[in-house]
Every structure is written in C-alpha cells, then in structure tokens.
Amino acid sequence: MRVFWMSASLCLLLLFVGCPLVGEQVVCTTTLIGDIVSQIAGDGIEVHVLFSPDADPHAFEPRPQDLVMLHRADRIFINGLDLEAGLADILETFGDIVISLSDDLPNLLAGEAEGANHGHATIDPHVWFDPSLVSLWVDVIAETLSELTPSQAPDIRARATDYQLELSALDEWIIIALDQIPPEQRRLVTDHHVFGYFEARYGLEQVGTVFPGLSTLSEPSARDIASLISTITSLSIPAIFVGTTVNASLAEQIAADTGTRVIRLYTGALSEPNGPADTYLSFMRYTVTALVEGLARTP
Ligand SMILES: [Zn+2]
Structure with a gap:
C-alpha cells in the first residue's frame, strides 16, 4: 500500500513538474x-x-x-x-x-x-x-x-x-473623490496601519488601529483596546475599516461597544476574479468609494 502511494505521488509530482513550460x-x-x-x-x-x-x-x-x-x-x-x-x-x-x-x-x-x-x-x-x-x-x-x-x-x-x-x-480621481469628506472627518480607524502612504499623499489622518502597528501579526493589549475605544468615542469616528483578509471579530466587538460600524475593504489582496476589486485600478476605486461612504456622513 505504502509503495503504491509513493509511486502514485511520484507520478503526480512528475506530471506537475513535467508540464511543458x-x-x-x-x-x-x-x-x-x-x-x-x-x-x-x-x-x-x-x-x-x-x-x-x-x-x-x-x-x-x-x-x-x-x-x-x-x-x-x-x-x-x-x-x-x-x-x-x-x-x-x-x-x-x-x-x-x-x-x-x-x-x-x-x-x-x-x-x-x-x-x-x-x-x-x-x-x-x-x-x-x-x-x-x-x-x-x-x-x-x-x-x-x-x-x-x-x-x-x-x-x-x-x-x-x-x-x-x-x-x-x-x-486625480482619488483627489476629487476625497473632497466629499469634510476636513474634520478625514480620520481613519483601521484593522492595522495599512494606509500610511495613502494618508501621506491625500491628507487623511490615522487615529487608531485594532492591531497595533504595521502588521496583522500583532496582538492588542487590553489597554490598547481601551484607548482605541476612547479615541473612537471622543472623535465620533463613524466607521472602522477592516481588510477582507483580516479577522474582523475584535473590530465588530469594538464597533458594537462604541456604536460605530465595521466596513470591509480590500487592503492587502484583490477580490476574486470578476469581483468588485479584481484589478489594482478597481481595487483603489473600491477602497476610496468605501472610505468616502464611511467618512463623509455627518455624525
Ligand atoms: Zn498590512
């Protein structure tokens, strides 16, 4: 049985590696x-x-x-x-x-x-x-x-x-689209600090993240979460933006505690083919449209 399995897997591997390139x-x-x-x-x-x-x-x-x-x-x-x-x-x-x-x-x-x-x-x-x-x-x-x-x-x-x-x-389209967000509402809370270059180019401000820092691999402490909740409340932040590849459960809980909402975004990956963000250009337009919808509303 073992011999059969090995030879079968070897054949599969050869088939895979052996495909003409x-x-x-x-x-x-x-x-x-x-x-x-x-x-x-x-x-x-x-x-x-x-x-x-x-x-x-x-x-x-x-x-x-x-x-x-x-x-x-x-x-x-x-x-x-x-x-x-x-x-x-x-x-x-x-x-x-x-x-x-x-x-x-x-x-x-x-x-x-x-x-x-x-x-x-x-x-x-x-x-x-x-x-x-x-x-x-x-x-x-x-x-x-x-x-x-x-x-x-x-x-x-x-x-x-x-x-x-x-x-x-x-x-140019991004600059015009973001004009719909009043200057005092250009504040972002995201799952992790994903929009640094976007903020630098288009003048938004990151005020908090669910996961500290530049990677989703970090863990927030109880104090981090408490400080994020107080930021969201004191600045009347209307939305927490969370990438589709990131677990949103903590963000959902913080949103429930602060009466804000979670908006899902494509941040580190495109959508599936034929989805709403399946090229870089549509990915950026999708992101900016979601930011405008989330932030432009009067709190
Ligand atoms: Zn990232």
Whole structure:
C-alpha cells in the first residue's frame, strides 16, 4: 500500500513538474503585483500569483505547490519591506531572480516604534496605496520584463507608459473623490496601519488601529483596546475599516461597544476574479468609494 502511494505521488509530482513550460515564467507574491505585471507583460511571459485573494500577505506560509512554482520561476516579483515575512527565508535562496519592487522607493515611511516590533526598525510596506509609487514599480517591472524578453521590449514599454497614464488618472480621481469628506472627518480607524502612504499623499489622518502597528501579526493589549475605544468615542469616528483578509471579530466587538460600524475593504489582496476589486485600478476605486461612504456622513 505504502509503495503504491509513493509511486502514485511520484507520478503526480512528475506530471506537475513535467508540464511543458511555454515562455518565461514570472511569479508574483501578491494579487496586486500579479495584476500590474499582467497588464505590462505580453505573449511569451506566463504570470503566476502565489497568494490567493483570501490570504493575508503578512501571514502567508508556502505550500509544496508554491515551492514548485517558485523553483520554475525566471523572475519573482515581491513587494518587499518585509511584507512577505513568511517567505523571507525561502526567497533568500533564489538570489538575483527576486525583484523587490519597494525596497528602493523614495519617501518610504518609517513604522511607529512599538512593542510588537521588538525594537527593530521597520518600514511601512503598504506602498501600493500611493499610485505614484506604483508608477515607479511599473518602471522596474517594464525593465525586468524587457530584459527577459528583449524582442518584446518596445511593446512592454508602450504598455507600461499607457498603464502609468491610467495611474495618474486614478490619482486625480482619488483627489476629487476625497473632497466629499469634510476636513474634520478625514480620520481613519483601521484593522492595522495599512494606509500610511495613502494618508501621506491625500491628507487623511490615522487615529487608531485594532492591531497595533504595521502588521496583522500583532496582538492588542487590553489597554490598547481601551484607548482605541476612547479615541473612537471622543472623535465620533463613524466607521472602522477592516481588510477582507483580516479577522474582523475584535473590530465588530469594538464597533458594537462604541456604536460605530465595521466596513470591509480590500487592503492587502484583490477580490476574486470578476469581483468588485479584481484589478489594482478597481481595487483603489473600491477602497476610496468605501472610505468616502464611511467618512463623509455627518455624525
Ligand atoms: Zn498590512
């Protein structure tokens, strides 16, 4: 029985690894990166995404099939800045084919010093909430893909430029949409500190989080929760925004205690294909529409 099982699983593995590969293989960690790379890559490049739409990028642990995918990759695009904390050791073994999109960006934001980081300096990894930084990702993606398929370089550059124009249109749309929120109501309470770059670009203020700091991996203390409740009450915060990949039960309880409401958002991952936020551009529009609906109402 054991022999049969081993030979069956070996056959399966050979079938899986032995599939003919068409073109260059590019692996992206997050669904957001996967969409942006797909917009720019052309024929001859196969784009794979490691994280599923319901996976919390901070907490991802690779499965055996993910390792197979990584080993077949010609290039691996990652967010970087420690977002993919669960993959760090494995990614290190892939060397130069790993392209970190965010590590060299300008104007990176430092994390808040707090206990959960054990004194380590941290940089906020949630750069995708600023489309002008995503536009810099696009330059790196276009350069990397052109190197991989030189015959397609002009087309790749052209698609990158078109996409960058869509990013500036998105940026202008966001500025106009946020104008609907009165200045004194531009205060955010979220599950964790996910909107640092968004706040820096568009002038909102983070006043509290359910989980302290930049990751969902931290645990709030009773004192953290009490202080968040008092912030929500004293500032009449109308909504707590919670990502779809994050457990909302504590936020729901705080909302019930303070008479506010929980609004679910896509923050670290796109929606399922054909969902309301299945591309980076629709993800950002969905987010901003939800923020406006949650914050623009008169308390
Ligand atoms: Zn996060």
